[in-house]
Amino acid sequence: MNSDLRIAGRITPAAEAPKPPSRRRFIAGALAAGAGTVAAGRAAAQQRGPVEALGIDGPGESAIVKLPEHTRGLGQPVAARGYGLPSKWEKGLQRRESPGLTRVSAASVSFTPLQGLFGIITPNGLHFERHHQGWWDIDPSQHRLMVNGLVSEAKVFTMDDLMRLPAVSRIHFIECGANTGMEWANVAVPTVQYSHGMLSCSEYTGVLLSTLLEMCGADLEHGKYVLAEGADGSSMTRTVPMERALDDVMVAWAMNGEMLRPENGYPLRLVVPGAQGVSWVKYLRRIEVGDKPWHTKDEVLHYVDLMPDGTHRQFTSMQEVKSVITTPSGGQVLLDKGYYNVTGLAWSGRGRIRRVEISVDGGRKWREARLDSLVLPKALTRFNFDWVWDGSPAILQSRATDETGHVQPRINQLREVRGTRSIYHNNAIQSWRLADSGEVFNVQVF
Ligand SMILES: Nc1nc2c(c(=O)[nH]1)N[C@H]1C(S)=C(S)[C@@H](COP(=O)(O)O)O[C@H]1N2
Numbered sequence: 129m130n131s132d133l134r135i136a137g138r139i140t141p142a143a144e145a146p147k148p149p150s151r152r153r154f155i156a157g158a159l160a161a162g163a164g165t166v167a168a169g170r171a172a173a174q175q176r177g178p179v180e181a182l183g184i185d186g187p188g189e190s191a192i193v194k195l196p197e198h199t200r201g202l203g204q205p206v207a208a209r210g211y212g213l214p215s216k217w218e219k220g221l222q223r224r225e226s227p228g229l230t231r232v233s234a235a236s237v238s239f240t241p242l243q244g245l246f247g248i249i250t251p252n253g254l255h256f257e258r259h260h261q262g263w264w265d266i267d268p269s270q271h272r273l274m275v276n277g278l279v280s281e282a283k284v285f286t287m288d289d290l291m292r293l294p295a296v297s298r299i300h301f302i303e304c305g306a307n308t309g310m311e312w313a314n315v316a317v318p319t320v321q322y323s324h325g326m327l328s329c330s331e332y333t334g335v336l337l338s339t340l341l342e343m344c345g346a347d348l349e350h351g352k353y354v355l356a357e358g359a360d361g362s363s364m365t366r367t368v369p370m371e372r373a374l375d376d377v378m379v380a381w382a383m384n385g386e387m388l389r390p391e392n393g394y395p396l397r398l399v400v401p402g403a404q405g406v407s408w409v410k411y412l413r414r415i416e417v418g419d420k421p422w423h424t425k426d427e428v429l430h431y432v433d434l435m436p437d438g439t440h441r442q443f444t445s446m447q448e449v450k451s452v453i454t455t456p457s458g459g460q461v462l463l464d465k466g467y468y469n470v471t472g473l474a475w476s477g478r479g480r481i482r483r484v485e486i487s488v489d490g491g492r493k494w495r496e497a498r499l500d501s502l503v504l505p506k507a508l509t510r511f512n513f514d515w516v517w518d519g520s521p522a523i524l525q526s527r528a529t530d531e532t533g534h535v536q537p538r539i540n541q542l543r544e545v546r547g548t549r550s551i552y553h554n555n556a557i558q559s560w561r562l563a564d565s566g567e568v569f570n571v572q573v574f
């Protein structure tokens with residue numbers, strides 16, 4: 129087996145890490161609970177005998193004698209950990225760096241283990257990271273945000289100043305523009321963690337940028353753009369059109385109920401719902417109002433799309449409609465034929481997800497998945513799909529449509545327009561090939 133698979137969290141845990149409850153066992157348990165066929169029931173029994181699971185050895189044995197330690201003894205005291213941590217059995221689920229992707233890991237990416245997560249919220253400790261110049265843990269009492277440029281009154285805010293202002297809390301996804309970028313030319317990585325894991329979704333709390341712009345008297349007649357600047361050494365400066373800035377852009381200090389993590393921009397970051405991650409400037413220290421785009425290095429040299437005719441597309445910040453099946457996905461192994469809940473995530477920078485369709489035959493027939501959890505604008509949307517696997521090879525795909533009518537393209541449709549030399553904005557339909565052995569592989573279907 130490919131060694132990459134061994135470092136992919138819930139799929140196959142690292143050799144030294146305790147084995148997490150695998151998706152396999154989870155499914156086996158669900159089947160044993162009633163829905164399973166005879167074959168599936170037998171497989172479940174091999175994983176963990178139902179009798180043994182109750183702590184009873186067999187006829188004649190007293191159940192009490194065999195009760196497990198955790199039923200008989202005294203458990204751990206409260207506040208043994210002032211800040212709670214996941215179970216030791218979950219140690220295999222980690223953010224992972226793609227080895228050799230960049231020369232130094234201070235300018236690299238760690239990927240979210242999408243295959244091991246549930247619902248739509250990414251736990252803060254598993255949020256993907258993208259740093260151009262490493263991360264910092266900045267003293268919030270020293271941190272300042274300046275708003276200047278085409279404003280009637282430039283201001284400098286402390287964190288205390290900002291946190292007194294009217295706040296909003298909103299759930300949004302963040303996706304790096306380079307997510308799935310390695311798949312432009314060919315199949316490149318084995319698992320969904322590496323193909324789609326520059327993607328996370330959180331509840332952010334902060335003040336709307338429009339509130340700050342109003343407080344500083346932004347000149348909206350001439351001020352058509354804002355520049356966001358970070359306080360790290362990467363000179364991460366990005367132009368945001370005023371229309372977007374006044375809409376739903378936030379200056380956020382909190383993520384999922386607590387202050388931002390240092391890796392994600394503590395104590396302050398820009399949240400630009402629907403736009404590629406690079407616009408979400410971390411360690412935010414300055415907002416400037418101006419009358420034209422700045423054409424900074426990260427807008428001219430990087431984050432441009434190389435087109436087949438040799439020209440570059442610039443300022444393509446919209447994250448278009450996209451989806452991916454997270455289970456079953458590359459590197460996972462299905463236990464046996466029978467029932468599976470096919471599940472995954474869909475999202476669009478343009479608004480809500482309207483529909484997700486699933487194909488199990490490589491795109492010939494499509495059937496609608498259930499969107500029976502939260503469906504929010506510019507947020508991850510969880511889909512589920514009932515499927516009975518007959519044990520024969522299959523190709524699983526998901527295709528999302530957003531509320532503006534945009535439909536996720538096939539990889540060859542995208543290549544016809546964009547060629548194969550892009551890095552950014554690959555929102556193609558993802559295909560997973562399920563072999564009759566139950567193993568799942570990343571493939572491309574044209
Ligand atoms: N100050 C600063 N902001 C930054 C970056 C950075 O390197 N420095 N990286 C950008 C990029 S390219 C992305 S994809 C997102 C990643 O955010 P995350 O690390 O919280 O996942 O932050 C953006 N904001």
Ligand SMILES: [Mo]
Pocket residue numbers: 258303304305306405406
């Ligand atoms: Mo990014």
